[in-house]
Amino acid sequence: MDDREAGPAGPDMVGQDAEDGARMVRADLLAGLFFVVLGVAILYASWTMPRLEARRIHPMTIPGLVPGLLSVALVICGGVLAFRSSRAHAPGGWRALGSIFTSEAALRAGAVAGLALIYTLGLVGLVPFWAATAIFVAAFILVFEVWLAEPRRPLLESLPWAVGLAIVTAIVVTLVFERAFLVRLP
Numbered sequence: 001m002d003d004r005e006a007g008p009a010g011p012d013m014v015g016q017d018a019e020d021g022a023r024m025v026r027a028d029l030l031a032g033l034f035f036v037v038l039g040v041a042i043l044y045a046s047w048t049m050p051r052l053e054a055r056r057i058h059p060m061t062i063p064g065l066v067p068g069l070l071s072v073a074l075v076i077c078g079g080v081l082a083f084r085s086s087r088a089h090a091p092g093g094w095r096a097l098g099s100i101f102t103s104e105a106a107l108r109a110g111a112v113a114g115l116a117l118i119y120t121l122g123l124v125g126l127v128p129f130w131a132a133t134a135i136f137v138a139a140f141i142l143v144f145e146v147w148l149a150e151p152r153r154p155l156l157e158s159l160p161w162a163v164g165l166a167i168v169t170a171i172v173v174t175l176v177f178e179r180a181f182l183v184r185l186p
Helices: 011-047 065-087 095-101 104-123 129-147 155-180
Strands: none
Touching: 011 065, 011 095, 104 129, 129 155
């Protein structure tokens, strides 16, 4: 009896682990390539930002410096991830990759990305910052407690908690940025 058959799962678990590993290798390759492309796009955007030389701004305080450095780190990390996953042996076809994107975890990640995009691209600038933050926090809590939680909580039970926490978060975030960091918010 070898080690694979020794456990209660038997040999089927080994096959399932290999299949999951193959899926993750392919997902890592795609994620690495995505991060490289995203990092290059952010690097280009930060490079084309105004440098404010006419105002005699110190070169270390230009607006695109931090995003540029972070994008370089993103390109490096994405490149390492893509390189490592391309070197890993992954049996199976690309069909197994699709099941990763239809899983419960992928639904949650998509919900986070969707809510963040609605907040940053839709709400900020359209409504005052404090209102956008309150709407985002309330929506985030409701989505993850009422619709995506296991077990799901009733809407009427989660709504007061979500609204209360959203109001407190919006007030604290707004005051910290405006008073402590002296940042003008939209």
